Amino acid sequence: MRHQRQLTRHTATVAATLACLLLAACSAGSTADGNADSPDKTSDTLKIGLTAEPANLDFTKTAGAAIPQALLYNVYQNLVKLDQSGKMQPELATSWTLSKDRKTYTFQLVKDAEFSNGAPFTAEDAKFSIERVKSDWTISLKSQMDVVDTVQAVSPTELKVTLKEPSNDWLYRMTTRLGAMFSRTGVGKLATEPVGTGPYTVKKWNRGDSITLARRDDYWGREPHFASVTLKYFKDPTAMNNALLTGTINMIGQMQSPDALDQFKSNSKYKVVEGSTNGEVVLSLNNGSGPMRNPKVRQAVRYAIDHKALVDTCWAGYGKPIGSMVAPTDPWYQDLTNEYPYDRSKARQLLEESGEAGRTLRLRIPTLPYATACGTVVKSQLEQAGFKVKLDQLEFPAAWLSTVFKNADYDMSIIGHVEPRDIQAVFGDKTYYTRYDNPQFRALLKKADRGTQEEQTTYMREAARLLSRDAAADWLFLLPNLMVADKGITGLPVNSVSESLDLTGLSRS
Amino acid sequence: MIVRLMQRIAILLASLVVSSVMVFAFMAVLPGDPARVALGTSASDTAVAQLREEFGLDRPLVVQYFNWVQGLLTFDPGNSYISQAPIGPQIADRLLVTLWLVVTGMVLACILAIPMGTLMAVRHRRPSGLILSALSQVGVAVPAFLAGILLITVFAVGLGWLPANGWTPPAEDPVLFLKQLVLPALSLGMVQAAMLTRYVRSAVLDVLREDYLRTARAKGLRPTQALLRHGLRNAAVPVVTVLGLHLATLLVGAVVIERVFVIPGLGSLLLDSVSNRDLIMVQDVVMIIAMAVLLVNFLVDVAYLVIDPRLRVGGAS
Numbered sequence: 001m002r003h004q005r006q007l008t009r010h011t012a013t014v015a016a017t018l019a020c021l022l023l024a025a026c027s028a029g030s031t032a033d034g035n036a037d038s039p040d041k042t043s044d045t046l047k048i049g050l051t052a053e054p055a056n057l058d059f060t061k062t063a064g065a066a067i068p069q070a071l072l073y074n075v076y077q078n079l080v081k082l083d084q085s086g087k088m089q090p091e092l093a094t095s096w097t098l099s100k101d102r103k104t105y106t107f108q109l110v111k112d113a114e115f116s117n118g119a120p121f122t123a124e125d126a127k128f129s130i131e132r133v134k135s136d137w138t139i140s141l142k143s144q145m146d147v148v149d150t151v152q153a154v155s156p157t158e159l160k161v162t163l164k165e166p167s168n169d170w171l172y173r174m175t176t177r178l179g180a181m182f183s184r185t186g187v188g189k190l191a192t193e194p195v196g197t198g199p200y201t202v203k204k205w206n207r208g209d210s211i212t213l214a215r216r217d218d219y220w221g222r223e224p225h226f227a228s229v230t231l232k233y234f235k236d237p238t239a240m241n242n243a244l245l246t247g248t249i250n251m252i253g254q255m256q257s258p259d260a261l262d263q264f265k266s267n268s269k270y271k272v273v274e275g276s277t278n279g280e281v282v283l284s285l286n287n288g289s290g291p292m293r294n295p296k297v298r299q300a301v302r303y304a305i306d307h308k309a310l311v312d313t314c315w316a317g318y319g320k321p322i323g324s325m326v327a328p329t330d331p332w333y334q335d336l337t338n339e340y341p342y343d344r345s346k347a348r349q350l351l352e353e354s355g356e357a358g359r360t361l362r363l364r365i366p367t368l369p370y371a372t373a374c375g376t377v378v379k380s381q382l383e384q385a386g387f388k389v390k391l392d393q394l395e396f397p398a399a400w401l402s403t404v405f406k407n408a409d410y411d412m413s414i415i416g417h418v419e420p421r422d423i424q425a426v427f428g429d430k431t432y433y434t435r436y437d438n439p440q441f442r443a444l445l446k447k448a449d450r451g452t453q454e455e456q457t458t459y460m461r462e463a464a465r466l467l468s469r470d471a472a473a474d475w476l477f478l479l480p481n482l483m484v485a486d487k488g489i490t491g492l493p494v495n496s497v498s499e500s501l502d503l504t505g506l507s508r509s
Numbered sequence: 510m511i512v513r514l515m516q517r518i519a520i521l522l523a524s525l526v527v528s529s530v531m532v533f534a535f536m537a538v539l540p541g542d543p544a545r546v547a548l549g550t551s552a553s554d555t556a557v558a559q560l561r562e563e564f565g566l567d568r569p570l571v572v573q574y575f576n577w578v579q580g581l582l583t584f585d586p587g588n589s590y591i592s593q594a595p596i597g598p599q600i601a602d603r604l605l606v607t608l609w610l611v612v613t614g615m616v617l618a619c620i621l622a623i624p625m626g627t628l629m630a631v632r633h634r635r636p637s638g639l640i641l642s643a644l645s646q647v648g649v650a651v652p653a654f655l656a657g658i659l660l661i662t663v664f665a666v667g668l669g670w671l672p673a674n675g676w677t678p679p680a681e682d683p684v685l686f687l688k689q690l691v692l693p694a695l696s697l698g699m700v701q702a703a704m705l706t707r708y709v710r711s712a713v714l715d716v717l718r719e720d721y722l723r724t725a726r727a728k729g730l731r732p733t734q735a736l737l738r739h740g741l742r743n744a745a746v747p748v749v750t751v752l753g754l755h756l757a758t759l760l761v762g763a764v765v766i767e768r769v770f771v772i773p774g775l776g777s778l779l780l781d782s783v784s785n786r787d788l789i790m791v792q793d794v795v796m797i798i799a800m801a802v803l804l805v806n807f808l809v810d811v812a813y814l815v816i817d818p819r820l821r822v823g824g825a826s
Binding site for chain 1: 556591592593594599602603661665666669672673674675676768769770771773777778781784785786787
């Protein structure tokens with residue numbers, strides 16, 4: 001009897017161990033995590049609920065939106081930053097001028113800025129930071145700084161940057177993580193101890209739970225209202241909503257379940273804010289191989305999608321239809337939603353003409369909330385227009401990145417391209433996973449980058465229209481910036497137009 | 510007794526070695542190069558090679574295995590590929606969180622289950638016993654996460670008595686710690702209690718039918734006295750076995766509760782590491798869980814020797 005019991009128990013032990021291994025191996029798509037601190041006791045602390053926790057704090061070596069969201073403008077500062085309407089504002093530079101040949105930028109820098117390690121900020125640090133992108137950064141975005149030719153610290157407060165060729169885009173990129181200013185003596189432990197000139201420092205990081213930023217006493221500029229801001233990470237949208245409802249957090253910085261907004265809208269304790277973002281939710285099409293090479297099939301796809309019905313079903317009606325790869329906060333935005341108005345019979349006809357009607361299209365989507373929500377709707381709309389669609393869900397990030405993004409082994413996918421001004425990155429490189437290869441389009445982008453501001457606007461508009469006409473992809477909608485906060489919180493960054501969740505303007509009335 | 514104990518220790522050590530080889534081999538045959546995964550899709554081959562060297566991934570597997578075991582034995586398993594932070598403290602922090610949760614849940618389960626199970630056994634033919642029995646049946650059918658969601662809806666969002674989720678270390682704010690512990694521990698504990706009650710009931714029923722209990726009654730003890738003095742200790746052996754088993758599975762099983770209540774425990778660390786492809790972290794966490802399971806079983810074995818004097822003699826059998 002006892003032996004039998006022991007046997008059973010050991011079998012169970014082995015089974016439990018195996019279960020662990022299986023769990024590890026099968027790489028479950030969903031995850032646990034996040035968590036809480038105490039409800040606020042003093043009026044000058046703030047707790048914000050967010051979705052994606054950074055894996056580490058070094059955005060020079062780790063890609064993704066999570067690290068700059070927490071650190072940029074708050075811990076790190078740039079020479080220039082973007083405000084809520086997407087306009088460029090001075091930060092560590094007080095002013096700048098552009099030479100006649102449009103190749104040399106001269107920046108006048110602030111005098112009294114200091115890094116959190118005590119070192120003063122000078123033009124030498126700016127030179128160091130810009131040159132370091134080329135020498136030390138590993139993320140693919142670094143190529144946006146390739147246009148820099150020489151950087152010269154003329155005096156402690158004057159910096160001269162010469163480009164290889166004129167580029168409007170370069171100055172814009174200086175507002176992103178690429179333009180973050182590092183201390184020459186503060187880059188030893190970027191993954192865990194970031195050093196910047198910003199008003200906050202990273203005080204505490206409870207991994208799997210939260211990052212707490214503390215206001216610097218020795219900050220050189222205007223001090224922000226909150227002495228401490230805790231960014232709490234929730235994998236589960238319902239848990240985040242409950243945390244706000246029970247006072248564990250004061251604000252939801254990124255609403256992932258728009259259908260839950262009503263419970264906050266009807267409650268006078270909260271304010272709901274709907275703004276714009278740079279996140280184009282793209283139904284990306286493989287322009288390089290398979291049935292999607294055929295322009296008629298791509299056009300048929302665009303005619304077959306009913307965007308209004310789609311947004312209503314999968315994102316609770318929040319989200320603006322855009323029609324091309326330009327966010328409404330960019331100066332050259334134009335409404336291109338009428339290039340391919342919803343027309344099922346036209347879609348059917350184009351599909352017939354293409355000769356690809358019998359082919360099964362692989363819609364391979366990542367396991368992300370908006371993609372899984374919209375994937376089934378896209379599939380059913382396409383099927384109603386005569387397409388044959390097979391829907392695969394690939395675990396995000398690892399499986400989706402290697403299958404779709406790296407190997408372009410797909411016909412269609414759904415992904416939110418959240419980087420600012422990413423029309424060039426997504427469609428200007430024929431080796432990118434969209435495999436869009438149009439020399440005319442690339443020439444327009446180049447002309448826009450080199451030209452004056454008016455020329456830039458004209459050519460960017462032309463490029464966006466060409467992209468839309470070519471049906472290089474279908475743009476499902478623009479991700480809305482949905483925030484919910486306690487009524488008293490003011491200065492919410494309504495539009496998410498930069499890479500940063502800018503905490504410096506937040507206050508409490 | 511000593512021989513028995515030595516046997517148990519030998520079994521424990523052998524199981525540890527076997528499971529470490531299994532875990533290591535399993536991670537080694539998984540497709541995908543951890544260094545490339547860590548650096549992302551856009552990394553150059555030289556950067557990948559550099560990282561492979563840094564992590565020792567270019568060395569023979571046997572060397573890697575012994576380096577890994579050495580790291581574990583010296584409590585210095587190195588740094589994570591992804592977060593670049595030391596692994597040891599992270600696992601220790603998360604393990605502590607999960608242990609708080611699981612042990613509190615288990616204690617709650619025992620407090621509820623032992624008296625209830627005994628009562629059900631003693632009154633197994635009376636209506637009160639039957640009602641309790643039916644209730645526990647329902648309890649077994651309810652998954653812990655559902656219990657958790659219901660508890661949140663009623664006590665946190667509805668009544669506002671307790672926080673809906675979150676975790677605070679006890680040293681930081683003991684009151685808040687307890688408040689946040691109540692609901693998750695209850696959801697784990699209630700479901701465990703329901704299961705445990707049924708084991709206690711059947712164990713006590715078995716004991717009630719034993720000759721020695723009749724003898725005790727014949728000596729003049731009342732049924733309750735007889736049961737308390739002679740019965741419960743005997744009934745404890747199967748119950749402790751079940752407890753040990755459950756404790757081990759709960760370490761992993763708590764992951765669902767950790768998710769519902771947003772608690773940064775070991776299970777969520779494992780899932781996060783899996784989705785980030787932080788393979789060295791996964792390997793270490795799985796090994797820690799395997800070790801915990803084996804250790805709990807070892808302790809259950811030792812507990813037998815303490816509870817049941819009959820097992821202490823005749824060690825050579």
